[in-house]
Amino acid sequence: MQIHFIAIGGSAMHNLALALHHKGYIISGSDDVIFEPSKSRLHDKGILPETFGWFPEKIHNDLDAVILGMHAKSDNPELLKAQELGVKIYSYPExxxxxxxxxxxxxxxxxxxxxxxxxxxxxxxxxxxxxxxxxxxxxxxxxxxxxxxxxxxxxxxxxxxxxxxxxxxxxxxxxxxxxxxxxxxxxxxxxxxxxxxxxxxxxxxxxxxxxxxxxxxxxxxxxxxxxxxxxxxxxxxxxxxxxxxxxxxxxxxxxxxxxxxxxxxxxxxxxxxxxxxxxxxxxxxxxxxxxxxxxxxxTTFTGASKRLEKIAEGKTCVAYKDFAHSPSKVAATTMAVKEQYPDRTLIACLELHTYSSFNPQFLKEYKGALDAADIAVVFYLPESVAIKNLKAVSAEQIKEAFERNDLEIHTNADAFKSYVFSQDFDNSVVLLMSSGNYGGLDLEEVKARIES
The missing domain is CATH 3.40.1190.10 (Mur-like, catalytic domain)
Incomplete structure (x- = not known):
């Protein structure tokens, strides 16, 4: 079968492309940008697009199907061409x-x-x-x-x-x-x-x-x-x-x-x-x-990647990162780490990154989510709010939502990094929670600091 992927670079999409390539299908694809590790993995199998962008000429009647990724828009030129030719179009789950x-x-x-x-x-x-x-x-x-x-x-x-x-x-x-x-x-x-x-x-x-x-x-x-x-x-x-x-x-x-x-x-x-x-x-x-x-x-299961994953351990400190961002996940993860290390100082850092987390109505769902932490930190970038075309969120709104007066709030990546590195890591646990990257925080640097 000959399959074309519109937005092949996504985490799910590129894995499906690799799976079908492994199955013996002929795979092609397009995307306007592809990041690592998708880029290298597609390149290794010879199915990385030669040029980034959308090319309607890649869509033709010899295709058995087109698989459309969420990253594409409804007016995507390749999608319009596939609809015009009557090529079968599937979503990923379809x-x-x-x-x-x-x-x-x-x-x-x-x-x-x-x-x-x-x-x-x-x-x-x-x-x-x-x-x-x-x-x-x-x-x-x-x-x-x-x-x-x-x-x-x-x-x-x-x-x-x-x-x-x-x-x-x-x-x-x-x-x-x-x-x-x-x-x-x-x-x-x-x-x-x-x-x-x-x-x-x-x-x-x-x-x-x-x-x-x-x-x-x-x-x-x-x-x-x-x-x-x-x-x-x-x-x-x-x-x-x-x-x-x-x-x-x-x-x-x-x-x-x-x-x-x-x-x-x-x-x-x-x-x-x-x-x-x-x-x-x-x-x-x-x-x-x-x-x-x-x-x-x-007994040999150590966890899924990015899910409460241990990233560093020194003599008196251990660090975890977790994909947690929704209120229920943040609360469960913070409580789990405190229960596992009850006698250590828990420094819990949450990055607000999603559309939902910047919504004033939804923010209230975070009430008590960081209560298990000894030191609670929230980091977000105001430009992330602007990109999502949402109203600015104030530090006061966040404190009120979490109902924690000692909540440390940072809106600058450098200041957040400096704050984290200024903490006394002796007899502590550092917990980093986000679906983003904390404004470019270098986890290798965190690891070196903890393991030194």
């Missing part, structure tokens, strides 16, 4: 469904935890040599790509994102997968630019649950009230399988999971990650992995 119509589709959904749960499942299956197709939102140790597609594998494991499918398909991605086996980890308002009310956001999860194939199953976090309401109210003819956070203890900085064989040390930590582990266990059991085999494999 094409994944097309590739998995004859497989058992396992879809992991939720406002938070879905990347980690998907990663745990894939780690366990890989540990036991059970091949599956997959799509996950992070690079995993032991896996070449974030997407893998075959003709022969019976299962496909998909991370189910609730964000929009493409510039011309405004349906959430996870509405398109029609799962046989599904999981729902939590519901906490996000993507306010697309779902302006909490009720509208929750509705997307109702549609997801109602879209599970008849006779299928939903494994759900019974400790999340919104999840519980959505699942238990569904009249879909599916099995409903609740899970809860398992018993665990923290001793001398080591998390011990209670199992039928007694306490078992694991690498991940925090109540939210133990909850994620419980959900992953039930999904693996639904896929034929018994409990003992799950426990054996999960």
């Amino acid at each position: 094409f994944l469904y097309e590739q998995s119509k004859n497989k058992t589709r396992v879809v992991i959904g939720g406002s938070h935890g879905k990347t980690t749960i998907t990663s745990m499942i894939l780690h366990v299956l890989n540990y036991h040599g059970r091949p599956v197709d997959y799509m996950v939102g992070a690079q995993l140790e032991g896996f070449d790509r974030m997407v893998h597609l075959t003709e022969e594998n019976d299962f496909i494991v998909l991370e189910g994102d609730e964000y929009l499918s493409s510039p011309i398909d405004r349906r959430p991605k996870f509405h398109l997968y029609q799962p046989n086996i599904a999981l729902l980890s939590g519901i906490a308002w996000d993507h306010i630019n697309v779902f302006p009310t909490f009720e509208n956001y929750v509705e997307q999860f109702r549609i997801f649950v109602d879209g599970i194939v008849k006779g299928g199953s939903i494994t759900y976090n019974a400790e999340d009230e919104e999840v519980k309401k959505v699942v238990e109210a569904s009249e879909n003819a599916i099995r409903k399988l609740p899970y809860r956070t398992p018993e665990y203890a923290v001793e001398d900085g080591q998390t011990l999971l209670e199992t039928p064989e007694g306490p078992m040390p694991i690498e991940v930590f925090g109540k939210h990650n133990l909850s994620n582990l419980a959900g992953a266990k039930w999904i693996c059991q639904n896929m034929g992995v018994d409990e003992d085999d799950f426990y054996e494999a999960i």
